[in-house]
Amino acid sequence: MDLLTNMNISAGGMAAQSMRMRVASENIANADSVESAEDAGGPYRAKQIFFQSVLNRATGATEVQVSGVSKDMTSPLKPVYQPGNKLANAQGYVMYPNVDSTAENINMREAQRSYEANMTALVTAREMATRTLDMLR
Numbered sequence: 001m002d003l004l005t006n007m008n009i010s011a012g013g014m015a016a017q018s019m020r021m022r023v024a025s026e027n028i029a030n031a032d033s034v035e036s037a038e039d040a041g042g043p044y045r046a047k048q049i050f051f052q053s054v055l056n057r058a059t060g061a062t063e064v065q066v067s068g069v070s071k072d073m074t075s076p077l078k079p080v081y082q083p084g085n086k087l088a089n090a091q092g093y094v095m096y097p098n099v100d101s102t103a104e105n106i107n108m109r110e111a112q113r114s115y116e117a118n119m120t121a122l123v124t125a126r127e128m129a130t131r132t133l134d135m136l137r
Contacts, residue, residue, distance in 0.1 A: 003132075005059045006125040012063045013118035016051055019066050020111040023049045024104045031099040034087055044097040045071040046104075072098055 030044040052067040075098040083092030 003125045003129045005061050007122055008056075008059070009061055009063055010118040010122040010125065012065065014115055014122070016064045016066050017111045017115040017118065019069075020049050021108055021115070023047050023069055024108040024111065027099045027104045028101060028108075031097055031101050031104075034094055034096055043077055043095050044099070045073060046075065046097060046099045048072050 027046045033044040035043065047069050048071075049069050050067045051064050053062045054065050055061075056063050077095040077098050079093040080096050081092055082088055082094045085094045087094050089095075
């Protein structure tokens with residue numbers, strides 16, 4: 001495997017982890033959004049990101065890609081008793097998003113560490129390429 005292939009793999013990993021951080025940030029930012037801005041049909045639904053490994057036939061290396069982002073429709077919404085709220089149902093409950101802030105913060109931290117590891121690999125490959133070119137001069 002050559003250094004450019006290593007750099008491409010690391011760059012792909014950085015792009016995937018960057019998207020993971022964006023999704024986690026969006027979930028955290030909307031953790032208290034009781035009405036959806038999209039259709040005003042209910043609270044925000046947490047988003048989940050999915051990765052897949054893809055074989056790059058040109059290089060023979062396996063790379064990571066984002067295979068999709070979807071709303072979490074399986075986790076239940078969080079009912080909070082607020083009878084005075086205009087969004088409360090007949091029983092006085094307001095439905096809050098199914099965002100678990102603790103899990104999202106953990107996701108953010110893991111994505112950050114993976115991003116940094118890919119950055120370190122990219123910098124190392126770049127330094128190796130630079131040293132190789134310096135030797136050839």
